[in-house]
Amino acid sequence: MTSQLLGPAEVRGIAAELGLRPTKKLGQNFVHDPNTVRRIVWAARLEPDDVVLEVGPGLGSLTLALLPAAAAVHAVEIDPALAERLPRTVAERAPELADRLLVTAADALRLRAADLTAPAPTVLVANLPYNVAVPVVLHLLAELPGLRRGLVMVQVEVAERLAARPGSRTYGAPSAKLAWFADARRAGPVPRAVFWPVPGVDSGLLAFERREPPPGPSREEVFAVVDAAFMHRRKALRGALADWAGSPAAAEEILRAAGVPPTERAERLDIAAFARIAAARR
Template sequence: MDASPEAPEAPGAAEPGTDALLGAADIRELAEALGVRPTKQRGQNFVIDANTVRRIVRGADVRADDSVVEIGPGLGSLTLGLLETAEHVTAIEIDDQLAAGLPATVEARLPHRARHFTLVHADALRVTPEDLGERRPTALVANLPYNVAVPVLLHMLATFPSIERTLVMVQSEVADRLAAAPGSKVYGVPSVKAAWYCEVKRAGAIGRNVFWPAPNVDSGLVSLVRRAEPLRTEASREEVFAVVDAAFAQRRKTLRAALAGWAGSAALAEEALTAAGISPKARGEALTVEQFAAIAAHKPRA
């Protein structure tokens, strides 16, 4: 975990009796005070609507005993909403300026909850359980940067098996892919890999006008609930994911052809498919995660 830069004082502390959540004017004031200019490179679009924050917290089913991890908290819009409900919130932020400002914002807006907040100044794609210390998150709630949404989500689900419930806001197109069912035109690698860990579904749409700056695309909410029991398979996650990657690398081809490199030859791929009870003429877009696991379990051994 990187050492956090020295935090400046946060402007605009909430007046007694007023809403602690951030509005459009608060967001712009904070950004100006911190010298923050949102960048497309890091997918920075800050939520400026308190009602959207409340909707996300409700949709995530955040509970009073939850330890929530948030990725890319930005200026703190969602962080504050989560802190109002959860037992503890750990925010993972890679940006130096944003990481510097967030603790002061929490202290200024929700001083009585500040001790329930932890900042981890790190890259979410590389964060480890050691970065979070003894705390194990039970929920993941985040407005994920569009450019790294899927890899970050899959990394967190793999790294923190304690995460039971997840609600993420992503680009609408990505939301569709994550929640797609077999047979759908947008069903692919993200759909299958997310289904390995969780039951996945779309949880709503988010308009562009609740962000600053407004993105050029619509957003969607995706709910992921950890499987009560891990998928039963003789193959490891890595072995199953290797089949998934191979199948969708050439998604227009039959599995017999698409898996030839993975198996060693088209004939060996057909042998594995037949043993798994799957037609060699099928395509990856038609298979469930359980069927991919069955193929992986029947890979011919050298």
């Protein structure tokens, strides 16, 4: 089964019909290149029984490419007009696949598992709004434990940051927090010309595969350490964690108990080390 994908003329036509002017506030940059959405679906390595969660389907360019490759697609759209129009776009261009589409009009940052009807999503595939990409990915991985992997299109700097390893210049709190949930990697660039309107930044693909988190402390406890450590990332951890621990001396004691040198810096630690620090405070 296939679907008729949207090109530049179709994207602009639907937008005109809706009186839509893409807004920076909602991060609306719509993909209008069929080859790009085919590439994204291919890179997502979907299995026939996968259930996709697509955040920000917009006018439906990626949705139409996902439907033939998955058992179902949950499309979560914050713009009510776009959420209402999407089923009609699919019915017009892929009528035999229309029953695979499940639309939820909601803000992905506030989405709860209970907001989605069965079947539960197993893969996140989305062109994410640049301004909320990091919190959306982290929120969905926390809220939807059935998400096993994902492929998201984000600003290239965000992809670099999320896929960064300890010791690299782009490694930071987002990198460490994503590592709690998953292994992440860069999955290629996306040219600006495939979007309407053309964004002022470059885009890239980020792939991730869920894994078991470090044993011991809760995610909230570990993330509190990550946030404290990176708030003063230029300081040695003895000083950076002083407020969190109660004093520099207390921080040093906790760090030594966790097997972390007090003179180490946050950007050198992997998520397992942050978990050991959180456990040593208990």
